[in-house]
Amino acid sequence: SQKIEQNSEALNIQEGKTATLTCNYTNYSPAYLQWYRQDPGRGPVFLLLIRENEKEKRKERLKVTFDTTLKQSLFHITASQPADSATYLCAPDSGSARQLTFGSGTQLTVLP
Amino acid sequence: GAGVSQSPSNKVTEKGKDVELRCDPISGHTALYWYRQSLGQGLEFLIYFQGNSAPDKSGLPSDRFSAERTGGSVSTLTIQRTQQEDSAVYLCASSNRESNYGYTFGSGTRLTVV
Numbered sequence: 001s002q003k004i005e006q007n008s009e010a011l012n013i014q015e016g017k018t019a020t021l022t023c024n025y026t027n028y029s030p031a032y033l034q035w036y037r038q039d040p041g042r043g044p045v046f047l048l049l050i051r052e053n054e055k056e057k058r059k060e061r062l063k064v065t066f067d068t069t070l071k072q073s074l075f076h077i078t079a080s081q082p083a084d085s086a087t088y089l090c091a092p093d094s095g096s097a098r099q100l101t102f103g104s105g106t107q108l109t110v111l112p
Numbered sequence: 113g114a115g116v117s118q119s120p121s122n123k124v125t126e127k128g129k130d131v132e133l134r135c136d137p138i139s140g141h142t143a144l145y146w147y148r149q150s151l152g153q154g155l156e157f158l159i160y161f162q163g164n165s166a167p168d169k170s171g172l173p174s175d176r177f178s179a180e181r182t183g184g185s186v187s188t189l190t191i192q193r194t195q196q197e198d199s200a201v202y203l204c205a206s207s208n209r210e211s212n213y214g215y216t217f218g219s220g221t222r223l224t225v226v
Binding site: 034041042043044045047049089098099100102104105 | 116145153157160168171203205214215217218220
């Protein structure tokens with residue numbers, strides 16, 4: 001069966017450091033992989049989408065990599081800030097017009 | 113509107129009552145999704161609408177759950193004879209598959225069954 005695993009339930013880092021979150025998937029062949037941010041009491045917010053033929057994608061302080069051989073995506077936040085504290089969700093996307101399945105998320109806390 | 117709107121934001125209901133949750137998606141988005149998120153848990157897919165196609169109801173947990181989407185826009189999720197295990201945040205999202213800009217979620221309806 002299809003499975004999505006995100007690294008450790010919670011990740012604490014010091015302000016200014018780079019946060020690295022991991023998303024591993026099995027029994028998927030996604031054409032895309034999406035990352036979302038969710039704050040308490042709010043719905044997830046779309047951050048980035050990376051295609052299978054893109055090794056890396058950047059948006060401001062965010063960087064996402066996508067390794068279809070390892071079946072893994074890494075999500076980096078550089079120069080992290082306390083405002084980056086949230087839960088981050090990954091979602092492999094087959095590219096067909098069907099629903100996304102989300103990972104359970106990694107809760108990131110950036111300590112001042 | 114500018115975003116996905118859900119109402120009510122909070123709903124407390126007695127066990128056994130029926131509830132209706134509303135979602136107003138982004139204008140022009142052809143796809144609409146309902147998810148459920150229990151406290152501290154991940155997102156659980158419920159139902160998916162795409163244009164005029166028959167909805168994908170494969171995630172509905174029981175026949176007490178139903179949803180409709182009228183005129184390709186507003187959607188209503190109905191839960192009949194609510195149970196305490198139905199307590200959760202119900203999230204609606206819409207998307208335009210051609211844009212590759214992901215899903216836009218509403219803020220959800222927090223349902224509490226007492």
